[in-house]
Amino acid sequence: MSDTIRVELHSLNTDLTFAAKGDSGHWLMIDSKAENGGNAAGSNPSELLLQALGACTGMDTLSILKKKRTPFSHLDIFVAGIKREEHPRIYTEIRLRFVLHSAGGEKALADLRRAVDLSYDKYCTVANMLKSGTKITYDTEIVDG
Numbered sequence: 001m002s003d004t005i006r007v008e009l010h011s012l013n014t015d016l017t018f019a020a021k022g023d024s025g026h027w028l029m030i031d032s033k034a035e036n037g038g039n040a041a042g043s044n045p046s047e048l049l050l051q052a053l054g055a056c057t058g059m060d061t062l063s064i065l066k067k068k069r070t071p072f073s074h075l076d077i078f079v080a081g082i083k084r085e086e087h088p089r090i091y092t093e094i095r096l097r098f099v100l101h102s103a104g105g106e107k108a109l110a111d112l113r114r115a116v117d118l119s120y121d122k123y124c125t126v127a128n129m130l131k132s133g134t135k136i137t138y139d140t141e142i143v144d145g
Contacts (some may be wrong), residue, residue, distance in 0.1 A: 017041050046081070046091075049126075053071035054079045054096065054127040058136075061098065061112070070111040072102035094130070096138040109142045116140055 007022040009030070016038035018030045021060060029042030038044075042052065054077045062075055076099040081091040096118055102108040116138055120127050 013111065015039055026076065045135065046083070046089075047113045049130075050079045050081050050094065051129065053094065053124075053126045053136075056094070057126040058098075060123045063116040064115035064118055065100070065111060068111050069132070070100075070102065070108050071104045072100050072108065074100070074101050075099070091130075091134050093135045093137070096136070098138065098140045099143055100140070101143050103144055104142070109140065112140045 005022055005023055009018045009020045011018055016036065020028045020030055028048075030045060030048065031040060031042040032038030032044050034040050054132040058075060058077045065072060065075075078097040078099070080095045082093040083089045084092050098112060100108060100112045104111070104113075120131075120136070120138065130136060
């Protein structure tokens with residue numbers, strides 16, 4: 001069964017600033033740098049894509065860690081995207097770093113690696129849409145905490 005998700009965007013003026021809202025009902029500001037004709041009043045679309053990838057894998061990862069009862073206080077995710085120079089300036093490579101704050105040692109690290117693998121290979125919609133055309137790599141780390 002297919003699932004239709006709808007969003008709407010409304011320009012706030014004649015610049016490049018948009019207010020966007022999805023089925024969830026939450027508003028989000030999307031914009032561009034002033035030198036590109038925007039007002040720098042929100043994240044730009046390329047940033048949003050990286051944020052969506054990080055959030056998608058992060059939510060999967062946290063859900064899996066909770067099911068495995070892995071002890072942790074929180075998870076930090078750092079995402080870096082490399083774009084090609086010519087248009088369209090698509091991401092050619094995206095790197096993610098997952099840092100789990102946990103006193104669980106090697107077992108927590110193994111749980112984190114397995115959770116991220118499952119997200120990337122199976123559950124994360126955003127990663128699965130991107131990985132056919134973009135090299136995505138990730139690493140994991142445990143910080144005592």
